[in-house]
Structure formats: structure tokens, C-alpha cells
Amino acid sequence: MHKRTSAFSRTLGLATAVSAVWVLAGCGPKEPAPPATPGKPRVALVMKSLANEFFLTMENGARAHQKAHAADYDLIANGIKDELDVSKQVELVEQMIAQKADAIVIAPADSKALVPVCKKALQAGIIVINIDNKFDDAVLAASQSKFPFVGPDNRKGAKAVGDALAKKLKAGDQVVIIEGAPNAFNGVQRRLGFEDAVKAAGLKIVSSQSGYWETDKANQVVAALMTEHPDVKAVLCANDSMALGAVAALRAAGKLGQVLVVGYDNIAAVQQLLKKGEVLATADQHADRLAVFGIEYALEALKTKAAPADRETPVDLVTGETVSGKP
Amino acid sequence: MNSFSTSDFRRLVTDYLGMAVALAALITVFSLSTEHFFSATTFRTIANQIPSVLLISVGMTYVLVIAEIDLSVGSVLGLCSAVLGVALTKWGWPLWLALPAALGAGLASGAFNGLVSLRWRLPSFIVTLGMLEMARGGAHAVTKSQTQYIGAAIEGIAGASVFGLSLPFLLAIVIVVVAQLVLSRTVFGRYMVAVGTNEEAVRLSGIDPRPIKLAVFLITGFLVALAAIIDTSRFQSANPNAGTGFELQAIAAAVIGGTSLMGGRGSIVSTFFGVLIIAVLNSGLAAVGARDETKRLITGAVIVVAVIVDHYRHRLAKGKGT
Numbered sequence: 001m002h003k004r005t006s007a008f009s010r011t012l013g014l015a016t017a018v019s020a021v022w023v024l025a026g027c028g029p030k031e032p033a034p035p036a037t038p039g040k041p042r043v044a045l046v047m048k049s050l051a052n053e054f055f056l057t058m059e060n061g062a063r064a065h066q067k068a069h070a071a072d073y074d075l076i077a078n079g080i081k082d083e084l085d086v087s088k089q090v091e092l093v094e095q096m097i098a099q100k101a102d103a104i105v106i107a108p109a110d111s112k113a114l115v116p117v118c119k120k121a122l123q124a125g126i127i128v129i130n131i132d133n134k135f136d137d138a139v140l141a142a143s144q145s146k147f148p149f150v151g152p153d154n155r156k157g158a159k160a161v162g163d164a165l166a167k168k169l170k171a172g173d174q175v176v177i178i179e180g181a182p183n184a185f186n187g188v189q190r191r192l193g194f195e196d197a198v199k200a201a202g203l204k205i206v207s208s209q210s211g212y213w214e215t216d217k218a219n220q221v222v223a224a225l226m227t228e229h230p231d232v233k234a235v236l237c238a239n240d241s242m243a244l245g246a247v248a249a250l251r252a253a254g255k256l257g258q259v260l261v262v263g264y265d266n267i268a269a270v271q272q273l274l275k276k277g278e279v280l281a282t283a284d285q286h287a288d289r290l291a292v293f294g295i296e297y298a299l300e301a302l303k304t305k306a307a308p309a310d311r312e313t314p315v316d317l318v319t320g321e322t323v324s325g326k327p
Numbered sequence: 328m329n330s331f332s333t334s335d336f337r338r339l340v341t342d343y344l345g346m347a348v349a350l351a352a353l354i355t356v357f358s359l360s361t362e363h364f365f366s367a368t369t370f371r372t373i374a375n376q377i378p379s380v381l382l383i384s385v386g387m388t389y390v391l392v393i394a395e396i397d398l399s400v401g402s403v404l405g406l407c408s409a410v411l412g413v414a415l416t417k418w419g420w421p422l423w424l425a426l427p428a429a430l431g432a433g434l435a436s437g438a439f440n441g442l443v444s445l446r447w448r449l450p451s452f453i454v455t456l457g458m459l460e461m462a463r464g465g466a467h468a469v470t471k472s473q474t475q476y477i478g479a480a481i482e483g484i485a486g487a488s489v490f491g492l493s494l495p496f497l498l499a500i501v502i503v504v505v506a507q508l509v510l511s512r513t514v515f516g517r518y519m520v521a522v523g524t525n526e527e528a529v530r531l532s533g534i535d536p537r538p539i540k541l542a543v544f545l546i547t548g549f550l551v552a553l554a555a556i557i558d559t560s561r562f563q564s565a566n567p568n569a570g571t572g573f574e575l576q577a578i579a580a581a582v583i584g585g586t587s588l589m590g591g592r593g594s595i596v597s598t599f600f601g602v603l604i605i606a607v608l609n610s611g612l613a614a615v616g617a618r619d620e621t622k623r624l625i626t627g628a629v630i631v632v633a634v635i636v637d638h639y640r641h642r643l644a645k646g647k648g649t
Contacts, residue, residue, distance in 0.1 A: 050472070051463070051467060051472065051567070051568060052472070052568075053472050053473050053474060056471075056472045056473075182619050206616075207616045209613060209616065209619070210619045214568070214571070215474075215562055215564075215566050215569065216558070216562075216569065216570075219376070219561075219562070220376060220609050220610065220613060221613045223372045223376060223610070224369075224372070224609070224610040224611075224613035224614045225613060225614065226372075227363050227364070227366060227368045227369045227372055227614065228361055228362065228363050228364065228613075228614035229363075230363065240474075241474060241566060241568075244474070244562055244563075244564050244566075245562065248561050248562045248563070251486075252372065252375050252493075252561075253368070253372065267473070267474055268473055268474070268476065269473070269474035269475060269476035269564050269566075270476070271476070272476050272478055273476070
């Protein structure tokens with residue numbers, strides 16, 4: 001009906017939409033890209049899901065660090081919408097190569113799929129530091145590339161949490177493990193760490209299932225398991241969000257206090273539960289410093305030009321007694 | 328339609344018998360393959376878990392009946408939960424003020440979905456897809472992406488129980504009954520079905536379908552907000568990622584219950600069965616200790632089989648009718 005005007009209005013609409021997105025995305029004139037000051041290295045931080053509290057803390061820590069060391073380097077921080085958006089992260093790395101960043105600090109969304117593009121970056125003369133989620137060793141070997149990994153040992157951290165739990169139990173007691181997403185490297189490492197602790201204390205795992213990192217899914221699984229295995233003495237959760245779900249399931253079953261819960265990450269929401277004893281222990285990987293460790297390492301490597309080695313960052317056990325006064 | 332006749336009864340049997348049998352079969356299988364599945368505890372656990380999904384599925388069924396869709400329900404749940412959590416913790420609001428705020432967020436989202444898709448005649452698929460992103464973004468903005476621990480302030484809602492059944496479950500059952508009666512026994516319900524069957528015919532017969540559609544989006548927004556309050560109370564915390572993927576669970580429940588994605592056909596009681604079937608499946612597979620890939624394969628297969636069975640049931644019912 002409105003053929004004549006439609007082409008014009010459609011173009012206008014599209015132009016409006018595009019410019020709106022441009023401004024919203026922070027590309028507007030208010031916020032220019034960091035200028036390429038000669039001599040000052042530009043570090044690109046490529047993050048995983050910013051929808052995740054943990055990664056957001058990591059990125060904020062990096063931004064704060066850059067502000068405090070503004071004379072030393074420029075930071076270009078980018079992240080993807082959710083942890084499954086692997087192709088978007090590959091694009092981000094490609095963009096950083098095109099922008100000629102001096103170093104890329106990356107928390108890969110997939111420990112295999114990101115290897116080729118990081119190798120491309122390496123070949124372009126960019127220093128690549130792997131944080132948070134370690135690249136798969138077999139893929140690294142196959143592609144004949146090597147990136148230093150700077151991050152915590154999730155297996156060791158989970159073992160420490162499991163050990164703290166085991167002190168409250170006796171050999172032969174039944175426990176269940178609520179795993180993270182089955183394809184996540186850190187999820188697998190935490191499960192292995194829990195299993196190490198369980199084996200050392202002679203406990204018995206009656207079931208080990210995934211809660212996909214989510215409160216709701218973990219809640220369903222724990223509720224079902226409490227009925228099926230009434231003698232279970234403890235639930236080991238691969239992150240704190242799932243521990244919240246486990247606590248809710250125990251409360252509904254009237255078993256709060258009889259069944260112990262441990263988590264991982266030390267998010268703000270579990271701190272009250274730690275104080276009340278509803279969650280026995282968790283592990284703090286110092287999220288706010290994780291990206292910073294990687295950045296510092298990249299700056300060091302830029303200076304020394306040496307081929308860097310892996311570096312382990314600290315993981316601390318947090319219990320009701322040691323929990324900090326964070327709100 | 329005013330009195331309950333034998334034909335009504337026969338329809339009740341043909342409508343719900345299939346799903347009741349399917350549900351019984353699932354329960355039997357899990358009871359035989361596990362030690363403790365067949366127990367009052369299991370059913371109480373399931374009853375206390377399903378209210379939020381059930382309420383969302385009721386809303387989804389309404390939306391599907393009028394031949395629309397609402398993809399934003401999961402994200403809106405996250406937003407309402409975030410508003411509730413932050414209002415109680417960061418802003419220090421009392422519960423009587425925070426609850427209406429959460430309900431308001433749900434209603435506002437529903438109003439947005441309805442008004443935008445009606446005003447510009449856009450497919451609700453697109454508008455609610457946009458809302459899915461916006462509401463999730465809003466949830467993260469309000470909470471600064473941090474799970475808010477609320478604690479005892481909100482415990483009472485999900486904690487209260489009558490005969491071991493939680494307040495939310497009883498509330499959800501009441502809503503199921505009311506929603507079914509509204510759909511099958513009121514003028515508004517008839518209009519919903521008519522709009523979903525043939526909107527043009529409704530318009531030509533002098534009835535404006537727009538207020539009906541807007542009302543359905545508002546009802547859905549309200550039910551989602553109720554679901555958010557229930558989940559927030561159950562977990563005593565508000566997670567900005569809460570409700571991720573609920574839209575698909577709700578669609579699955581409605582479709583298992585025989586609701587048509589093309590509109591004009593749906594039943595709340597059948598959706599209730601759909602929710603129960605998925606809940607029993609989840610709970611049973613967890614009790615068995617099935618591997619994750621097995622869980623997903625089986626859940627997916629059950630949805631497809633249910634729809635195929637429904638297809639034949641319909642052909643049978645149609646054949647009898649003529």
C-alpha cells in the first residue's frame with residue numbers, strides 16, 4: 001500500500017537502529033577506543049560470559065588495575081554474552097589481531113576451539129596468555145603451539161574443600177557430587193578434586209550428576225537424590241550457585257543441618273550461609289585478581305621477551321570461621 | 328456448555344486418559360528401577376518443585392491458544408526475581424513493598440510484549456525475543472550480575488505448608504483450576520480460542536481482538552512474576568540468571584499437553600499433566616543416576632513421542648465426531 005514511502009522509511013529506520021546500537025554499544029563519540037600511545041603496550045582482555053558474576057568480578061578487577069597503572073598499559077576488555085558463544089569469541093580475538101594489540105589475555109570459552117585463532121595471534125607477533133580455562137593439551141600439541149597458563153589449580157582447590165568436609169565425616173559415609181557443565185575443563189577438574197578427597201577419606205560416592213552450574217537444576221537433582229539415598233551425609237557442589245540450590249532442597253526435605261554442603265567460588269550470596277553453617281566450606285580463587293595476574297604476566301613477557309612458563313595462582317579455603325566480612 | 332453432561336465426561340476421559348496413563352507408566356518404570364522413588368517424599372518433593380514452572384506453563388498455554396508466543400518468560404522471571412532481591416537487600420524495602428514491585432515488573436514486561444506487538448502488528452515471536460534479551464539485561468543491571476542472598480526475610484512464602492504441601496503448590500493448583508474454568512467456561516475464554524482459530528473472523532464479527540490479546544500477555548507477565556516470587560523464596564536468593572531456558576520447558580509442557588502451536592487449541596489441565604510428566608521424568612532420571620546425555624536424549628524423545636501420540640488421539644477423536 002505504501003510502496004513509495006516504504007523504501008525510504010525502511011532505510012531511515014535501519015539507519016536509526018544502527019546508530020542507536022552504535023551509541024548503546026559504547027562506540028559513540030563519548031567513549032573513544034584507547035589511543036595507541038607509542039611505547040605504551042596495549043593489552044587485550046578477551047573474557048568469557050559477562051553474564052556470570054565470577055567473570056564480571058574478574059573483568060572489573062582488571063579495569064581497576066589498569067586505572068591504577070594507567071601509565072603502564074592500555075586495556076581493551078571484551079567479553080561474550082554467554083559461555084556457549086564460542087564463535088563470537090573467535091571473532092573477538094580476530095579483531096584484536098587486526099587492531100594489532102601487543103598482548104592478548106584470554107579466558108577461552110572452549111579449551112579446544114580457541115586454539116587455532118590464538119595460534120594466528122601468536123604468529124602475528126602477539127603475546128598470548130591463557131587464563132581461567134586451560135587450553136587442551138592434546139590440541140596444543142597437535143597444533144604445535146604453546147601458551148602459558150596463568151590460573152588456579154581447580155583440582156587442588158576442590159581437594160582442599162573436600163578435605164575440609166571429610167574432617168566432619170567418617171569412612172564409609174555416603175556423599176553425592178553435583179558437577180558443573182560436563183564439557184567445562186574447570187568443572188571436570190573440580191569433580192576430580194572432590195573425588196581425590198573422597199577417596200583419601202574412604203567416603204562413598206552414591207551419585208555424581210551435573211547441575212549445569214545452575215541453582216535450579218542442582219536443586220532438582222539434590223531433591224531427587226535425597227529421597228533415593230536417604231543416608232547421604234554430604235553434597236559436594238562444583239560452584240556456589242548450585243550449593244544454594246542444594247541448601248534449598250535440604251531445607252524442603254527437612255534435612256538442613258543433617259546433610260553437609262560445600263561449594264566453590266565464594267560468591268557474596270553464600271557468605272551468610274557459611275556463617276550460619278548451612279554451607280560448610282567453599283574455595284576462593286580471588287576472581288578480582290585472576291585477570292590481573294594474566295595482565296601482569298603479559299606485561300612482564302613483553303619486557304623480557306622470554307618464552308614464559310605456566311604460573312599457578314592461589315586458591316584459599318573459606319569456611320564459616322574464616323569467611324571475610326564481605327557484604 | 329452450562330451443565331456437565333455425559334458427553335463432557337466422555338471428553339474428559341479421552342482428553343486426559345492418555346496422559347494419565349503415560350504418567351502412571353513413567354512412575355511405574357521409575358518405581359521398579361529405584362529403591363525409594365515410589366514414596367510420599369518423592370511426590371511431595373515434586374509438588375514443591377513444580378509451582379513456578381506450572382504457573383509459567385499456564386501463561387504459555389494461554390499465549391499459544393491465541394496463536395501467539397512468549398519467549399521472554401524465563402528472562403522476565405529473572406528480572407522479577409532480581410527486582411525482588413535487590414529491593415529487599417540493597418534498597419532495604421519491606422516485603423509488602425518489594426512484592427508489588429516484582430509483580431509490577433512482570434506486568435510491565437507483559438504490557439510491553441502486548442502493546443508493541445499489537446501497535447505495530449509485529450509477530451510476538453520477534454517482540455518477545457527482544458524482551459528475552461532486554462529482561463535478562465535488566466536483571467543483570469539491577470543486580471550488577473551478583474546473586475543476592477536474601478535469607479529469612481522471604482523464607483515464609485515457600486516455607487509455609489499445609490499437610491506437607493507448600494503454599495506455592497496450593498496456590499498453583501488454584502490458579503490451574505481457575506485458568507481452566509476461564510478458558511473453557513467464560514466468554515473471555517471463548518474469545519481466546521476464537522482469536523487463536525481465526526482472528527480475521529473475530530474482527531469481522533465486530534469483536535476487537537486486541538484487548539483480548541493484551542490481556543493474555545498481561546496475565547502471562549503476572550503469572551511469571553508470581554513464579555519469580557516463589558523461586559526467590561525457595562532459594563532465599565535472587566540469581567540474575569534464574570529462569571534461563573524456562574520458555575522452552577513451558578512450551579514443552581504445553582505441547583505435551585496437546586496445545587497447538589498454531590493456536591485455537593489448548594487445555595490448562597493437560598498442560599498440568601505435561602508439567603507433571605517432565606517433573607517426574609527429571610526426578611526419576613536423577614534418582615536412577617542417569618548420565619547427562621541419557622537424560623537429555625530421553626527427555627527430548629518423550630516430548631516428540633507425546634506430540635505424535637496427541638496427533639493420533641486427535642484424528643481418532645475427529646473420526647468419532649463425524
